[in-house]
Amino acid sequence: MPGVSSRRSPRSARPYVAVALALLAVVVVAGAAILRDGSGGGLRPGSGGADGGTDPLAYRDGDRAALERAAADGLAHVLYAKSPGGAVATAQRVARWRPLIEEIAGGDGGTVDPDTLEAIVFLESAGREDARVSDDLEGAAGLTQILAETGTNLLGMRVDVRASERLTRGIARGSKVAARVALRRRVDERFDPAKALAGTVRYLGFARKQLGDRLDLAVAGYHMGVGNLQEVLRRFGEGDDVPYARLYFDSTPVRHPDAYEKLASLGDDSATYLWRVRAAQEIMRTWRADPAALRTLAARQTAKNSAEEVLHPKGSTPIYEDPFALGRARAAGTLRALDADELDGYGIRLDPQMGELAPRLQQSRRLYRALRPEALAVLAYIGTGVRQLAGDDDARLTITSSVRDTPYQRLLTRRNIEATRSYSLHTTGFAFDISRTYSSRAQARAFQFFLDRLTALNLIAWVREPGAIHVTVSGDARRLLGVLDPP
Numbered sequence: 001m002p003g004v005s006s007r008r009s010p011r012s013a014r015p016y017v018a019v020a021l022a023l024l025a026v027v028v029v030a031g032a033a034i035l036r037d038g039s040g041g042g043l044r045p046g047s048g049g050a051d052g053g054t055d056p057l058a059y060r061d062g063d064r065a066a067l068e069r070a071a072a073d074g075l076a077h078v079l080y081a082k083s084p085g086g087a088v089a090t091a092q093r094v095a096r097w098r099p100l101i102e103e104i105a106g107g108d109g110g111t112v113d114p115d116t117l118e119a120i121v122f123l124e125s126a127g128r129e130d131a132r133v134s135d136d137l138e139g140a141a142g143l144t145q146i147l148a149e150t151g152t153n154l155l156g157m158r159v160d161v162r163a164s165e166r167l168t169r170g171i172a173r174g175s176k177v178a179a180r181v182a183l184r185r186r187v188d189e190r191f192d193p194a195k196a197l198a199g200t201v202r203y204l205g206f207a208r209k210q211l212g213d214r215l216d217l218a219v220a221g222y223h224m225g226v227g228n229l230q231e232v233l234r235r236f237g238e239g240d241d242v243p244y245a246r247l248y249f250d251s252t253p254v255r256h257p258d259a260y261e262k263l264a265s266l267g268d269d270s271a272t273y274l275w276r277v278r279a280a281q282e283i284m285r286t287w288r289a290d291p292a293a294l295r296t297l298a299a300r301q302t303a304k305n306s307a308e309e310v311l312h313p314k315g316s317t318p319i320y321e322d323p324f325a326l327g328r329a330r331a332a333g334t335l336r337a338l339d340a341d342e343l344d345g346y347g348i349r350l351d352p353q354m355g356e357l358a359p360r361l362q363q364s365r366r367l368y369r370a371l372r373p374e375a376l377a378v379l380a381y382i383g384t385g386v387r388q389l390a391g392d393d394d395a396r397l398t399i400t401s402s403v404r405d406t407p408y409q410r411l412l413t414r415r416n417i418e419a420t421r422s423y424s425l426h427t428t429g430f431a432f433d434i435s436r437t438y439s440s441r442a443q444a445r446a447f448q449f450f451l452d453r454l455t456a457l458n459l460i461a462w463v464r465e466p467g468a469i470h471v472t473v474s475g476d477a478r479r480l481l482g483v484l485d486p487p
Contacts, residue, residue: 045385046449048255056480057381057457059250067245067457072278074458077310079279080301084126087298091287093127094118097143097193104197111205116219119280120144120200123273129193130171130181137161137168142190144200154206155199157189164188212240216274220244223273224266235259244274248456253389253449275456306461308425308472317475319427320405323363326370335370335403335429346380347387349396351435357411370403372429375473377480378460379432382450389446392439397447400468401426401433418465425472433468 044053059067083090098118105114124145125131133139138148138161151157167184171177185192189199200222207218210226211233217240221229233240235258236247248271251260263271286294300309320326329335340350355365371379383397404412404426413421425431438444451469454460462471 043381043384044254044388045381046252046254046389046453048250048252050255056482057453059246061246064243064245067249068275068278070458071245071248071272071275071456072282073310074307074455074461075272075275076279076282077301077307077461079123079276079283080298081305083122084128086302087283088287088291088295090122090126091283091294094122094284095127095287097121097127097197100194101197104194104201111201111208112215112218115281115284116215116277117197117200118284119277120219120222121197122280122284123276129196130191132168135165135168137164137188141188142196143193144196146190146196146199146203148190150203151190151199155202157195157199158187159190160187164191212242214241214243216244217242217247219277220270220274223268224270228262228266228270232259232262235262248272248274249453252453253446272456303423304420304463306463306470306472308431308461308463309423311461311472311474312425312428312430314423317428317430319423320403320429322405322407323361323367326367326403326405329429330367330370334372336373336376337366338369338371338376338399338402343380343383343399344396347383347396348379349398351398351400354400354402357408360411361407368402368404368408370429371432372403372473373481374475374477375402375430375432378454378471378473378477381480382434382447382454385450386443386446389449390440390443392443395439395443397443398435398437399432400435402431403427403429418470430475431470431472433465433470435468436464436466 042052042054044051044055045057047053047055047058049055049058079090080087098114101118101121102114105112105117121127121143124140125143127143129143131143131145132141133145140147141164146155146157148159148161151159164184164187167180167187170180171184181191185195189195203222204215204218207221207226208215211217211221211229217229217233232247232251233242236242236251236256237259247259248263250256251263253260269276283294286297297310300313301307303309303314320329326335330337338350343350350369355368358365358368379399386397387393387395404424406427409420409424409427434447438447447469451460451462451471455462459474459477460471461474462469464470
């Protein structure tokens, strides 16, 4: 069983592994057949199943609720990593406003529910009523980060920018702070929490009227802008009553490409704003129900520069302790060997240096060229999709690292500052690295699309390192095995 440590010295393992690798010829051939079946079946990642292609991740209306949950989970990492003081401290600050939020949301006739309004507060200001983007108060300010122009012209709020800026400078100097804070709330109502919340509710009401009375679209439009979202809907071409989950997941570079192009052009994470609001809702729900669970989740979210330890918490996923564990896993099929010829058909090139430290452990480099089936499926899905979207059959992404055992990881930390000295996901077989050297801008853009989309599906977590993209694959990626390995 993987993860069961052998007490034998790694130096004594070479004869065993040599025999194991010889016996694994059948396993390698079986793995190759898996990839051939996927290619022969017309796999077209990102196509949504259009033009007769196969896309196991195509949007389906019946999956909408599951997709919304996955997107909230997959895009939650930034809330844990970037919230001032951390997600737990932010949840505590935001919770102070709950009575006021319930009062204002409840008194508006159902424009927005308290949980969604609270999540907007979490995301926009982290619960700080004096939050501002910069010293220029024409920009977003207050508990719900309202622009001065929007507050004045659309929401009917009093916003005297010059007076507000003078008072803000005085507050920063520490002079007559309480009096200046009170006066600023009067001259710039964005800094009055009750009026800021009421203004946000009015904006969402306005947005709902413009967007088919859909709250999901209104929330997305809060950050994106109603006009921009209307343009995305126009390009999508199926009217206003389109759930945002469909608008997002059913728009790709090859399916509804005009809508996708508009979403991608907006920048500042506008396209994923709704999912981050839902992630904030889940944080606040967990804070009220089980604060200890939120602290545990926050520790996992911030242990690395991605959510990889949320996908595979330390202690819950077996690691490969030594070469014997790798050999047994390959023989059992719980690790699949990487075959260069077959991966080449999927637009993936094996770096010839992969496993270069193996001789120092008296092992074959081939031992360290394997992945869990789920990770192999994701690698093949990405490689195929990138090659097709980039429009270059000769271009290849290069995989530079796959599975490691504990001795290999220990050796690597002595020469690579990016290699962790603690829990490495490479030792689970669920992680691989892709070189950041690309054949063209088109290839790089296509790769970025799949990284973003698979993250939103909560199937991967990834981080950009100096020379490579480090990808960790969720166990839920087993849903891709049906295409790559038909029964």
